[in-house]
Amino acid sequence: MNFLVTGGAGFIGSAVCRLLCANPVHTVVNVDKLTYAGNLTSLRQIENHPNYSFVKADICDAATIGDLLRRHEIDVIMHLAAESHVDRSIDGPADFIETNIVGTFQLLSAALSYWRGLDGGKAEAFRFHHVSTDEVFGDLPFDAGVFTEETPYAPSSPYSASKAASDHLARAWHETYGLPVVLSNCSNNYGPFHFPEKLIPLTILNALHGRPIPVYGAGANVRDWLFVDDHARALELVATTGVAGESYNVGGGAERSNLAVVRAICDLLDAIGPARSGSYRELIAFVADRPGHDRRYAIDATKIRRELGWKPAETFESGLARTVRWYLDNEWWWRPIRDAKYAGERLGVPSAA
Ligand code: NAD
Numbered sequence: 001m002n003f004l005v006t007g008g009a010g011f012i013g014s015a016v017c018r019l020l021c022a023n024p025v026h027t028v029v030n031v032d033k034l035t036y037a038g039n040l041t042s043l044r045q046i047e048n049h050p051n052y053s054f055v056k057a058d059i060c061d062a063a064t065i066g067d068l069l070r071r072h073e074i075d076v077i078m079h080l081a082a083e084s085h086v087d088r089s090i091d092g093p094a095d096f097i098e099t100n101i102v103g104t105f106q107l108l109s110a111a112l113s114y115w116r117g118l119d120g121g122k123a124e125a126f127r128f129h130h131v132s133t134d135e136v137f138g139d140l141p142f143d144a145g146v147f148t149e150e151t152p153y154a155p156s157s158p159y160s161a162s163k164a165a166s167d168h169l170a171r172a173w174h175e176t177y178g179l180p181v182v183l184s185n186c187s188n189n190y191g192p193f194h195f196p197e198k199l200i201p202l203t204i205l206n207a208l209h210g211r212p213i214p215v216y217g218a219g220a221n222v223r224d225w226l227f228v229d230d231h232a233r234a235l236e237l238v239a240t241t242g243v244a245g246e247s248y249n250v251g252g253g254a255e256r257s258n259l260a261v262v263r264a265i266c267d268l269l270d271a272i273g274p275a276r277s278g279s280y281r282e283l284i285a286f287v288a289d290r291p292g293h294d295r296r297y298a299i300d301a302t303k304i305r306r307e308l309g310w311k312p313a314e315t316f317e318s319g320l321a322r323t324v325r326w327y328l329d330n331e332w333w334w335r336p337i338r339d340a341k342y343a344g345e346r347l348g349v350p351s352a353a
Contacts, residue, residue: 001025001026001027001075001076002029002072002073002076003026003027003028003029003074003076004065004074004076005030005031005078006080006107007031007032007038007080007082008028008031008032008054008080009030009034009038009039009040009043010032010037010039010084011037011042011189011191011193011194011195011198011228012131012189012228013030013080013081014039014042014043014193015229015231015232016078016080017030017043017046017052018043018045018232019229020236021051024051026051027051027052028051028053029054030043030052030054030055031065031068031081032055032056032081033057033059033081034056035083037084037085037195039337042193042333058103059079059081059099059103059104059106060099060102060106061106062106062109062110063110065106065107065110065111066110066113069110074114075122075125075126076126076239076240077107077111077127078131078235079107079130082099082100082103082163083096083099083100083162085159085195085198086135086157086160086290087197088159089162090158090290090292093162096158096162097162100162100166101162101166101169104130104166104170105169108128108169108173111128111173111179112173112177115128115179115180123180124180126180127180127181127182127240127242128173129181129182129183129184129235129238129239129242130167130170130181130182130184131184131186131235132163132166132185132186133160133185133186134249134251135155135156135159135163135294136153136155136160136163137151137154137155137185137297138154138156139156139296140294140295140296140298141295142222142296145298146298146300147249147297147298147299147300148249148302148303149246149249149303153167153168156294157292167183167185171183171245174244174245180244181245182238182243182245182248183246183247183248184249184304185299186226186231186234186250187225187226187250187297187298187299188223188224188225188226188297189227189228189231190225190226190227190228190320190323191227191228191229191322191326192228192322192323192326192327193228193333194228195337196338199261199262200261200320200323201327203262203266204269204323204327205334205338207266207269207273207280207283208269208274208327208328210283211283212283212285213266213280213284214286215258215284215287216258216288216289216290216293217286217288217289217293218259219259219286220295221258221293221295221296222255222257223256223261224251224253224255224297224298225254225256225316226250226251226252227252227312227313227322227323229313229314230313230314230319231250233310233313234248234304234308234310237304237309237310238250238308241308242308243307248303248304248307249299249300249301249303250301251298251300251301252299252312252316253299253301253312254315255296255298259284262284264316266279266280266284267279267281268321269324272324272325272328273324273328
């Protein structure tokens with residue numbers, strides 16, 4: 001199958017590209033604008049792979065996307081390109097509207113005209129896979145409820161509102177024009193190659209530098225953590241075997257409060273990190289809460305487990321241990337990002353999203 005992956009230089013997109021390239025029957029065209037979050041070094045392992053190519057392009061450029069679809073005879077679009085950081089969306093929502101909403105519209109338009117030109121069998125097999133977030137469902141109480149595919153949308157942040165809008169567009173292109181769209185909504189990912197402004201890598205790296213580890217509010221907000229390679233396998237399944245018009249929730253079944261996550265990282269570093277006088281937990285510092293901070297997200301992943309046969313390989317404990325080990329062993333990847341000027345002001349602020 002020939003895949004076009006948008007946002008393949010990002011955290012999850014790079015895991016998807018690495019996974020797809022491991023299967024010799026696939027070809028992968030990675031289309032990425034290379035914003036601050038895009039990093040080609042995450043793809044070093046496959047950069048010379050004969051079935052892989054990279055194109056620097058903006059998803060808002062429908063003409064270029066249309067040309068790539070035709071030239072590479074694409075069977076599946078996996079759309080991951082997005083502005084993805086909640087705190088950045090609060091400070092400056094414009095890029096989120098442009099890429100997440102307008103960009104998805106342009107991509108759907110290019111996909112529709114390409115799909116309309118395909119012959120019967122190819123048109124039926126074609127998929128547009130829109131990758132989204134559980135944040136579109138909004139806030140859950142601490143003690144009740146989970147998100148199913150039927151949960152009504154109630155986004156709280158500019159980021160989740162822009163993703164909700166893009167989900168609606170993708171669904172509408174299926175309902176109105178018949179484009180074979182599949183959707184997935186997943187919980188918080190973590191793992192190797194995660195940009196250092198997000199909670200887990202930020203915690204690991206601040207701890208290694210002996211800097212305060214900031215935790216929003218009392219650290220009580222709960223997220224359902226999903227190891228990125230488990231998510232990449234789920235995405236391949238949805239894109240290749242998902243039923244057109246359906247959406248699938250993907251979650252790790254690992255609800256943890258932010259404080260529990262940070263403490264678990266400190267304990268792992270106490271066990272396998274560089275020795276320090278006292279525990280890494282001493283670096284934890286509580287900071288003012290994020291505005292509109294959803295209390296809890298939790299995913300019911302029954303549908304993808306039952307219908308597509310997916311299940312995560314990692315528990316939260318095994319996945320977190322792998323992640324901490326990876327950051328200890330791969331300073332070559334994170335050092336240039338952490339030192340870069342653009343990230344400077346942001347790296348003091350945590351984000352569980
Ligand atoms: P990321 O920020 O790490 O990567 C996004 C990538 O998109 C970057 O490589 C960036 O350069 C690229 N990009 C941004 N704007 C673009 C544009 N206009 N044209 C082309 N490329 C552009 O994001 P991620 O964490 O890998 O998330 C990938 C997708 O998964 C997003 O759609 C996000 O909403 C969704 N998601 C992420 C999580 C998570 O925990 N990380 C959870 C749920 C859903």
